[in-house]
Amino acid sequence: MNKRLGHETWDGETYYGQPSVKPSPFDWKVAAYVYVAGIAGSSQIIATMADRLGDRRDESIVRNGRAVALAGALIGAPLLIVDLKTPERFYNMLRIFRTTSPMSFGSYILTGFGLFSSLTAAGHFMGERRRDGSRSGMRRVADMMQVPAAFLGAGMSTYTAALLSSTSAPVWSAAPEALAVQFGTSAMATAAAALSLGERMSGDPENCRRLDALAAVAAAGELVAAGLAERCYRVLGVEGTLNTGTLGNTYKIGALAVGLGVPLACHAINALSNRPSRGLSVLGSLALLAGGAMMRQAIFKAGNKSAERPEDYFRLTEPRPGSTPRRRVDRDIAARTMGLI
Amino acid sequence: MNVPPRALDYPDSFLDTVIPDESELTCGTKIEPGKSYGFFTDTTLCIGCKACEVACKEWNNLPADNLGLTGRSYDNTGDLGANTLRHVSFIEKIGHGEDRATEMAPFQSNWLMMSDVCKHCANAPCLEACPTGSIFRTEFDTVVVQQDICNGCGYCVPACPFGVVELSLDDGKAHKCTLCYDRLKGGLEPACAKACPTDSIQFGELNELFDRAGKRVEELHELGATDAYLYGAPDTPGATGGLRHLNAFFLLTDRPEVYNLPVAPTRASSRAAPSFLTGLAAMAGLTLAAAALMSNGRGRR
Numbered sequence: 001m002n003k004r005l006g007h008e009t010w011d012g013e014t015y016y017g018q019p020s021v022k023p024s025p026f027d028w029k030v031a032a033y034v035y036v037a038g039i040a041g042s043s044q045i046i047a048t049m050a051d052r053l054g055d056r057r058d059e060s061i062v063r064n065g066r067a068v069a070l071a072g073a074l075i076g077a078p079l080l081i082v083d084l085k086t087p088e089r090f091y092n093m094l095r096i097f098r099t100t101s102p103m104s105f106g107s108y109i110l111t112g113f114g115l116f117s118s119l120t121a122a123g124h125f126m127g128e129r130r131r132d133g134s135r136s137g138m139r140r141v142a143d144m145m146q147v148p149a150a151f152l153g154a155g156m157s158t159y160t161a162a163l164l165s166s167t168s169a170p171v172w173s174a175a176p177e178a179l180a181v182q183f184g185t186s187a188m189a190t191a192a193a194a195l196s197l198g199e200r201m202s203g204d205p206e207n208c209r210r211l212d213a214l215a216a217v218a219a220a221g222e223l224v225a226a227g228l229a230e231r232c233y234r235v236l237g238v239e240g241t242l243n244t245g246t247l248g249n250t251y252k253i254g255a256l257a258v259g260l261g262v263p264l265a266c267h268a269i270n271a272l273s274n275r276p277s278r279g280l281s282v283l284g285s286l287a288l289l290a291g292g293a294m295m296r297q298a299i300f301k302a303g304n305k306s307a308e309r310p311e312d313y314f315r316l317t318e319p320r321p322g323s324t325p326r327r328r329v330d331r332d333i334a335a336r337t338m339g340l341i
Numbered sequence: 342m343n344v345p346p347r348a349l350d351y352p353d354s355f356l357d358t359v360i361p362d363e364s365e366l367t368c369g370t371k372i373e374p375g376k377s378y379g380f381f382t383d384t385t386l387c388i389g390c391k392a393c394e395v396a397c398k399e400w401n402n403l404p405a406d407n408l409g410l411t412g413r414s415y416d417n418t419g420d421l422g423a424n425t426l427r428h429v430s431f432i433e434k435i436g437h438g439e440d441r442a443t444e445m446a447p448f449q450s451n452w453l454m455m456s457d458v459c460k461h462c463a464n465a466p467c468l469e470a471c472p473t474g475s476i477f478r479t480e481f482d483t484v485v486v487q488q489d490i491c492n493g494c495g496y497c498v499p500a501c502p503f504g505v506v507e508l509s510l511d512d513g514k515a516h517k518c519t520l521c522y523d524r525l526k527g528g529l530e531p532a533c534a535k536a537c538p539t540d541s542i543q544f545g546e547l548n549e550l551f552d553r554a555g556k557r558v559e560e561l562h563e564l565g566a567t568d569a570y571l572y573g574a575p576d577t578p579g580a581t582g583g584l585r586h587l588n589a590f591f592l593l594t595d596r597p598e599v600y601n602l603p604v605a606p607t608r609a610s611s612r613a614a615p616s617f618l619t620g621l622a623a624m625a626g627l628t629l630a631a632a633a634l635m636s637n638g639r640g641r642r
Contacts, residue, residue, distance in 0.1 A: 015601035085493025085513035104472035158620025167499035180620030317603035
């Protein structure tokens with residue numbers, strides 16, 4: 001009987017199954033932005049590495065990378081502005097700077113990235129790299145501007161994970177570190193895949209092979225990060241939304257099996273064979289690009305859905321006897337809480 | 342209750358001016374900028390009359406919403422949101438099926454009521470998430486959304502660990518309890534606390550409220566209600582994960598989840614740095630991989 005009101009541990013009771021936290025009002029545009037920002041940011045990094053460390057034959061990687069970075073910034077910013085509920089005040093995003101809010105420092109990352117990527121691309125397409133390897137003035141400007149753009153590109157690739165993690169939505173907040181690695185590696189993998197497709201078109205199979213190798217390294221890292229995230233979800237009891245239904249299929253089959261398994265297999269076969277197959281490389285790249293989009297979409301939707309499941313949130317926020325909070329003050333509170341209720 | 346001496350200066354029922362520092366007469370607290378104010382909601386006194394909800398809607402000119410019946414006891418309000426800044430929840434502790442109670446002990450043991458509200462956290466996650474600076478901390482240590490700055494990005498909504506803030510699709514801005522910022526500026530007690538007929542909602546200076554609440558818990562324990570405890574006062578459930586304390590805190594008699602509150606909510610912003618820095622470290626590793634492949638990755642030619 002329910003005479004004794006307090007229970008030592010939570011017995012699963014909720015308030016009529018009503019959500020305890022509110023899901024974000026973001027829609028698909030934010031998930032799409034996370035994807036686009038990742039490809040753009042990592043493309044800039046690859047282009048910068050190719051420009052600084054590569055030779056004349058890498059010029060097409062540099063050009064395509066810079067173009068993708070600019071395109072990503074040009075598509076990404078409007079996606080975010082249109083998602084605002086009072087879009088005419090978008091400039092208020094730069095009204096203050098706040099390190100506690102990834103939405104705030106992310107706005108600066110996006111602004112800076114857009115600015116430097118535009119300068120890089122403009123300098124690149126106006127200037128030239130001569131046959132003897134010397135560079136025109138405009139091209140030198142582009143090569144200078146690419147450095148800050150590449151640093152901000154690293155931010156673009158991964159800050160969106162911090163943005164989702166710094167909320168109270170169970171799935172997003174359960175694995176902040178693993179999610180950041182997952183987003184960052186996926187950004188690099190999708191960018192390398194996109195540039196590999198570009199090389200396929202301009203016809204340098206050797207460039208393709210190197211980009212495919214980079215994509216495979218990143219995809220392998222993503223697989224590990226996804227595993228670590230999955231373990232966090234399970235330990236904290238919020239794995240439900242990513243395991244069942246359409247969302248579970250999108251994530252497990254779409255993002256992990258097709259999006260990571262297929263490209264890893266394709267690129268591995270190509271790396272081991274003496275005559276790398278053009279078809280496998282293209283298939284791997286396309287699977288990576290599709291998988292990255294599905295991964296963002298699944299994580300995004302799962303976060304919103306888990307916010308509507310009070311049992312997920314209560315399991316997440318339950319003090320665990322086994323785990324000790326990091327901060328001393330929280331350990332004190334946890335000790336007191338366990339005795340109190 | 343003692344009549345404050347100043348009350349005798351205003352014997353008329355209808356006044357043509359606002360009483361200066363009226364809060365001194367209605368709740369014994371003078372409202373001064375620079376001090377911390379909050380709510381102590383004592384759920385053992387709540388009778389579920391919803392006068393707080395009505396007073397809040399009236400004072401803040403909020404539109405009606407959630408018309409109709411929910412089937413959740415007497416809670417037809419639903420939840421806190423853009424147009425509902427106070428929400429009384431009703432929990433009938435009667436059990437289900439075989440477990441259903443046939444007899445009930447006196448003294449609210451079977452029916453819990455709680456007037457929920459924005460907690461005005463000491464480290465408010467909504468404020469820390471707000472990228473425009475629209476959400477700010479007032480001179481009364483409360484947390485308020487400035488409607489003329491908010492651009493409706495909605496990041497405060499999932500940041501809140503209590504599901505309080507909501508975007509209104511009518512005006513595209515975030516809304517939540519302001520702890521009657523306008524009334525405090527005018528020396529008036531917040532509308533809900535003033536309307537509460539049982540003093541379940543008490544407005545006052547925060548440290549004074551913490552003292553009062555602590556004494557109330559002791560008193561209840563002496564009366565035999567040993568399950569009474571505070572939620573959101575310093576070092577209690579609700580004031581966890583870096584939130585420090587809640588300026589609007591509660592006295593509860595059952596587990597927090599029963600009232601739709603998390604036992605140990607966390608400060609959302611505490612995850613920003615670990616996540617971002619780990620991500621950047623991963624990117625640094627990937628950049629090294631890219632550098633290695635770009636500089637000498639050219640194999641057989």
